[in-house]
Amino acid sequence: MMAGKILIVFDFDRTLIDDDSDRWVVVEMGLTHLFTQLRRTLPWNTLLDRMMEELHSQGKTVEDIAECLKRIPLHPRVIAAIKSAHALGCDLKVLSDANQFFIETILKHHGVLGCFSEIVTNPTFVDGEGRLRIFPYHDLTSSHGCNLCPPNLCKGLVIEHFQTNISENGKKIFIYLGDGNGDFCPTLKLDEGDYVMPRKNFPLWERISNSSLCIKAKVHEWSNGEQLERILLQLIDTLLKTR
Numbered sequence: 045m046m047a048g049k050i051l052i053v054f055d056f057d058r059t060l061i062d063d064d065s066d067r068w069v070v071v072e073m074g075l076t077h078l079f080t081q082l083r084r085t086l087p088w089n090t091l092l093d094r095m096m097e098e099l100h101s102q103g104k105t106v107e108d109i110a111e112c113l114k115r116i117p118l119h120p121r122v123i124a125a126i127k128s129a130h131a132l133g134c135d136l137k138v139l140s141d142a143n144q145f146f147i148e149t150i151l152k153h154h155g156v157l158g159c160f161s162e163i164v165t166n167p168t169f170v171d172g173e174g175r176l177r178i179f180p181y182h183d184l185t186s187s188h189g190c191n192l193c194p195p196n197l198c199k200g201l202v203i204e205h206f207q208t209n210i211s212e213n214g215k216k217i218f219i220y221l222g223d224g225n226g227d228f229c230p231t232l233k234l235d236e237g238d239y240v241m242p243r244k245n246f247p248l249w250e251r252i253s254n255s256s257l258c259i260k261a262k263v264h265e266w267s268n269g270e271q272l273e274r275i276l277l278q279l280i281d282t283l284l285k286t287r
């Protein structure tokens with residue numbers, strides 16, 4: 045088959061990067077106390093926007109946040125895997141409950157932003173005062189109706205959207221990589237012939253292990269950057285050799 049028929053969808057936090065970008069910024073920029081105080085009162089997405097307001101009120105700039113994000117390590121074998129999959133002609137996308145600014149800053153810093161055709165996540169913009177604003181992906185005034193997912197983003201709906209758009213131009217094979225509870229809903233949407241790569245011993249892997257009958261996609265687990273690269277590239281290689 046042709047590489048253009050392979051769509052690889054990556055979760056971001058604890059999948060592409062080994063850490064959690066929200067957690068990283070909160071801890072590194074000294075917001076742990078306020079974050080913990082407000083955690084029970086605000087939805088996650090709104091809480092992060094509130095944290096950005098706090099940084100702005102402390103005189104921290106968007107550049108300061110970017111410098112902080114650039115210190116998050118991206119595993120060299122994950123960088124190599126992204127570059128190889130892209131060079132082979134696969135379509136790569138990010139689907140994440142982090143946000144546009146965090147993800148783009150990190151991927152650009154490591155020279156791989158251009159390998160992705162699309163980043164689907166919570167949108168951001170810098171307002172007139174220079175404050176980074178973070179918004180929900182879905183409009184919160186109308187529920188998306190999925191009780192597996194947080195109100196701001198149902199990744200399963202996004203996968204269905206990809207499937208609908210794609211079926212107009214012929215079937216694609218999906219390879220979905222993720223670690224968290226939010227990656228379970230999209231995993232349920234995958235078809236026979238698709239693949240899910242859950243990170244071993246993380247919540248997605250546990251949920252798949254407990255409900256394997258509901259999963260149509262084939263499951264290939266991984267634990268670290270070396271394994272992510274090896275297993276993903278082997279899978280692509282096998283798919284490219286099949287008719």
Ligand SMILES: [Mg+2]
Nearest residue numbers: 055057058224
């Ligand atoms: Mg994750």
Ligand SMILES: [Zn+2]
Nearest residue numbers: 190193198229
């Ligand atoms: Zn969902």
